[in-house]
Amino acid sequence: MACVKKVNEAKKHSDELDKQLKIWHRKYEKIVKLLLLGTGESGKTTILKQMKILHISGYTVSERREKVAEILQNVHESIYDIVRNMRLLNPPLDLENSNNEKSLKYIVQLGPDGPSTFSEEYFQHVEALWKDRSVQMSYRRSNEYQLIDSAKYFLDQLETLKRPDYVPSDQDILRSRKTTTEIQKIEFSLKIPKRYGGGSQTFWMFDVGGQRGARKKWIQVFDGIRSVLFLVACSDFDQTLREQTSTNRLKEALILFENMWYSRFLQESGIILFLNKQDVLMEKIKQGKSIRQNFPEYDSYIMNPKDGRSDDEYLRTRSFIRDLFLGITTKKTPAHHEYVVFHRVSLPIEDVIRKRGFYYHFTTATDTNNIKMVFEDVHSMILAENLSVAGLE
Incomplete structure (x- = not known):
């Protein structure tokens, strides 16, 4: 009798599982x-x-704050690509203000990954470069090299982005870019x-x-x-x-x-x-x-x-x-x-x-x-x- 009871319980469990699977399948199909x-x-x-x-x-708010690192990386990627490529263009471009040469070397030496922390010194270099007319001309020729679409959007907002209490807006999040490598x-x-x-x-x-x-x-x-x-x-x-x-x-x-x-x-x-x-x-x-x-x-x-x-x-x-x-x-x-x-x-x-x-x-x-x-x-x-x-x- 115990054996029959075990068989009935197993069948009941199997039937219940089949029922749940059918319900899930109907929902899945819809x-x-x-x-x-x-x-x-x-x-x-x-x-x-x-x-x-x-x-x-x-x-x-917490999800927005998590996006700050991604946005700051977009800032660095943008200015790095603009200034690194300006002298590789044909014809090449040189800085209008020679005093910005120190800032250019500072950014290029950081490499594509950028700084470990985004300090006030870092933002001063980026701001000086972005104001240089030759850097702006390099940006306008960005079809000649690789540059993210949101470069100008973020570089124009440096004053806001460098604040310690900065919280990204919807538009900031929509403009931020990170290469998709996995299925989302x-x-x-x-x-x-x-x-x-x-x-x-x-x-x-x-x-x-x-x-x-x-x-x-x-x-x-x-x-x-x-x-x-x-x-x-x-x-x-x-x-x-x-x-x-x-x-x-x-x-x-x-x-x-x-x-x-x-x-x-x-x-x-x-x-x-x-x-x-x-x-x-x-x-x-x-x-x-x-x-x-x-x-x-x-x-x-x-x-x-x-x-x-x-x-x-x-x-x-x-x-x-x-x-x-x-x-x-x-x-x-x-x-x-x-x-x-x-x-x-x-x-x-x-x-x-x-x-x-x-x-x-x-x-x-x-x-x-x-x-x-x-x-x-x-x-x-x-x-x-x-x-x-x-x-x-």
Whole structure:
């Protein structure tokens, strides 16, 4: 009898476990999994930070203080790269004020890792260099070397950043940069409008490193991805990769987008293209920089009148970049991508792609209001597709 009792208890435990697994599986299937893809420094991690600000509780005071070291490292990385490269440019630049030579040597001798502590002496050297007109000119030529986008933002705030009681703002956190080497995940829930049935929707958003060396990890999170948010740094048209300085960043993004578009692992995933860093793009155009140097086909580009005035160089440039990516989604399928398994059936990939949802947005990832509106559109799109799949719309 004792043996029978043990068997019954084991079966009961097994049944309870099966029940819990089924409940978990049903919940898991309802979760919308979003994947952030794109080349390095395209703004993926910034989107993840925005989701924390918008849809979770934001950053606590202790979390903000933890970001101080990262921001100060960004300050050093910025001034170090600017002054180290100024004499390597063609033509080279020399300091306008020769008295700043001591400060330049001080910063360069610290190396890329910076000081162990950020002293008053350190900030005095950085402030003196940043005020030098030749250093400013070196900054304006930063497309000729590698420099983080937030360099000017942080160097303009030295008085605030050096204070012992400094606590980073949301904007400071959004602008801070640290290379993503591991897969990051954030979970949040949004209310579902009554017109879509009410209730709430849980999202899992994954961020993976965009540098070439980190892309081998991407496949780890491909399973069950509902939508891919592919980020493009539109301002990268005149910059090269950190990992391979002979390769144009925007051209690399186009290759990566095409590989993602035809990936057999993502054929059931919707694609949302974020044409990001519109603020940086606009600033570059205002400075007189042009995309035609790296993309000579720009000269013959005919802009759609619906996109605005063709004599507006910024609008023309952003439309041209958008159409480079849209062209990939409409061109003839390469021979090695002709068939793919879709819902367990082998189909011509062109048939699968026609069923896929594809959308694009012009974005500035550091602008919380912009990302709030864009993500509301993304959420509505996903809800509408849910109804469509269920045959309710």
